[in-house]
Amino acid sequence: MSQFILEMRGITKEFPGVKALENVNLQVKEGEIHALCGENGAGKSTLMKVLSGVYPYGTYSGDILFKGEVCKFKDIKQSEELGIVIIHQELALIPYLSIAENIFLGNERAKRGVINWNETIVKTKELLKKVGLNESPHTLVGNLGVGKQQLVEIAKALSKEVKLLILDEPTAALNEDDSENLLRLLLEFKKQGMTAIIISHKLSEISKVADSITILRDGKTIETLDMRKDHVTEDRIIKGMVGRDLTNRYPKRESNIGEVIFEVRNWNVYHPLHNERKVIDDVNFYIRKGEIVGIAGLMGAGRTELAMSIFGKSYGKKISGQIFKNGYEIDVSDVSKAIENGIAYVTEDRKGNGLILMDDIRKNITLSRLNKVAKRFVVDENQEIIESEKYRERLKIKTPSVFQKTEKLSGGNQQKVVLSKWIFAQPDILILDEPTRGIDVGAKYEIYTIINQLAQDGKGILLISSELPEILGMCDRIYVMCEGRITGELNRDEATQENLMKLMTKIELRG
Structure with a gap:
C-alpha cells in the first residue's frame, strides 16, 4: 500500500478569465502535518476546496486518490463520509446555537427524526475534553472568543471521525496564546495518528509543526520540501513563494x-x-x-x-x-x-466591515467618495471605471477587470481594494x-511599500x-x-x- 494517504494528480481548475490551478500535484504522507504555502492567490484554498468537494468532480480536471482509491466527490458531504474534513478561514459556526448544537449540526445524534439530547451532550463533553476546551456544551457559541470558537470547529471535525484534517489559516485571527494552544493540539493529534494539512502565512508556526511543505505559486506546484532533511529556513520558503529572495x-x-x-x-x-x-x-x-x-x-x-x-x-x-x-x-x-x-479607517475585518463582497472592485473603491465620480448626484460610470482602474494598477490588484466581484479575490487583493477605497477618499x-492580517509575505511587502509612499506624500499614519x-x-x-x-x-x-x-x-x- 502507498505511504501516501492523499495524492492529487494534475489538478487544473479554471474560473472565468482566471486559471486558478494548473497541473497541481500534492502528496501527503499518512500521520504527518503537511503545510501548504504560497502567496495570496497562489491557489491554496482552491486546491483544498477541490479536495473537499466544495468544487465538485467535473468542475476541474485531474485525479484525487485517498487511501489509494480514486475519489469523485460531488459535494462536501461525500468527502466528510471518508474522513476528509476542512475548517475554513472564515468560521462557519452559528452564534445563536449552543456548542453542542453547532458540533452536531447536520450530523445529529437522532433516531427516527428525534434528537437524542443526552447522547449529544455526553459526546460533546468528550470532544471538548479532547480539544482542551473547558466550557459547558450548553454555552452559546456567540459568547465565546475567536480562539475558543476555533476549538469548537475542531471538535466538530472530530465528531465526523476525521482522518485528514484541513485547516485554512487557523491562527489568522488568534492571539499568541491561542495560536500556541492550537499548534500544541495539532501535534497531539499527530501523535494519535491523525494526518493534517495546514495552510498558513505564519512561517514561524509552520516551522514548528510541519513535517513537509508544498509551495504553490501562480496556481502551479513549485516544490515539496521535507522539513527533517532539507534544512528548510523561512527565507528558503519565501524564495519559493515569491520566486525571488526577499532579503x-x-x-x-x-x-x-x-x-x-x-x-x-x-x-x-x-x-x-x-x-x-x-x-x-x-x-x-x-x-x-x-x-x-x-x-x-x-x-x-x-x-x-x-x-x-x-x-x-x-x-x-x-x-x-x-x-x-x-x-x-x-x-x-x-x-x-x-x-x-x-480621517480614514482601514478596519481589521475586511470582509465584515471593509468591503461589500457582492459588489465589484469598481464600486468598492469609489464608495468612500462618490461625489468625486458623480455629477448632480448621479454617478458617472465612465469616470468610476477610470478612477478604479488607476488604483487597480497603482496597488497591483491581481484581477482580470475592475468588474470582478470582491468576494472572488484573494485575501491580499481584497486588502488592496480596502486600501484603494480609503486612499481614493484622499x-x-x-x-x-x-x-x-492573513496575507502572505509578498503581498505584505507590497502593502508596506504603499504605506511608506503615503507617509512620503505627507499623510499621517x-x-x-x-x-x-x-x-x-x-x-x-x-x-x-x-x-x-x-x-x-x-x-x-x-x-x-x-x-x-x-x-x-x-x-x-x-x-
Whole structure:
C-alpha cells in the first residue's frame, strides 16, 4: 500500500478569465502535518476546496486518490463520509446555537427524526475534553472568543471521525496564546495518528509543526520540501513563494516628518453595552505629517476600540475628549464628519466591515467618495471605471477587470481594494488596523511599500498591529497600550520586542 494517504494528480481548475490551478500535484504522507504555502492567490484554498468537494468532480480536471482509491466527490458531504474534513478561514459556526448544537449540526445524534439530547451532550463533553476546551456544551457559541470558537470547529471535525484534517489559516485571527494552544493540539493529534494539512502565512508556526511543505505559486506546484532533511529556513520558503529572495521584509523609507498634523487629547470611551465599564482611559497621542506611528498591545488592550471611537465615534458610549487637526479642533461625531475632516479607517475585518463582497472592485473603491465620480448626484460610470482602474494598477490588484466581484479575490487583493477605497477618499490621516492580517509575505511587502509612499506624500499614519516585528520594522514612533491606557511611548531607535512586551503587560491599578 502507498505511504501516501492523499495524492492529487494534475489538478487544473479554471474560473472565468482566471486559471486558478494548473497541473497541481500534492502528496501527503499518512500521520504527518503537511503545510501548504504560497502567496495570496497562489491557489491554496482552491486546491483544498477541490479536495473537499466544495468544487465538485467535473468542475476541474485531474485525479484525487485517498487511501489509494480514486475519489469523485460531488459535494462536501461525500468527502466528510471518508474522513476528509476542512475548517475554513472564515468560521462557519452559528452564534445563536449552543456548542453542542453547532458540533452536531447536520450530523445529529437522532433516531427516527428525534434528537437524542443526552447522547449529544455526553459526546460533546468528550470532544471538548479532547480539544482542551473547558466550557459547558450548553454555552452559546456567540459568547465565546475567536480562539475558543476555533476549538469548537475542531471538535466538530472530530465528531465526523476525521482522518485528514484541513485547516485554512487557523491562527489568522488568534492571539499568541491561542495560536500556541492550537499548534500544541495539532501535534497531539499527530501523535494519535491523525494526518493534517495546514495552510498558513505564519512561517514561524509552520516551522514548528510541519513535517513537509508544498509551495504553490501562480496556481502551479513549485516544490515539496521535507522539513527533517532539507534544512528548510523561512527565507528558503519565501524564495519559493515569491520566486525571488526577499532579503529585507520591510522596504526602506526616507523619513520626511513635519509638524504635528493630528492630536487626540484626554480621550475616554465606555463600553457600548456595559456603560459603567471604561474601555479607553484618558488616552493622549499625536501624529506628525509624514510619520508612521504604531500602536502595540495585547488582545483586549483597546487598540481597535480606540481607532473606531476616533473614526466617527463608531464604537462606544459616553465618549469624551478632543481631537485636533493642524492645531484646530475638529468634529468627528459621526463617520461622515470624520471623512470630511480627512480621517480614514482601514478596519481589521475586511470582509465584515471593509468591503461589500457582492459588489465589484469598481464600486468598492469609489464608495468612500462618490461625489468625486458623480455629477448632480448621479454617478458617472465612465469616470468610476477610470478612477478604479488607476488604483487597480497603482496597488497591483491581481484581477482580470475592475468588474470582478470582491468576494472572488484573494485575501491580499481584497486588502488592496480596502486600501484603494480609503486612499481614493484622499485622507490626511489614515488609521490602519491590522492591515496585513492573513496575507502572505509578498503581498505584505507590497502593502508596506504603499504605506511608506503615503507617509512620503505627507499623510499621517496610525498603524495598529499584533505583529511586533511589523511595528518595529515600519514605525517611526510607537505607543503601547494595556487595558485601555497608554503605558509608554518609544522612538524607533529605543524600541525592542522586550521593551514593548514589558509595556504591553504593565497593568496599573485604576483610581
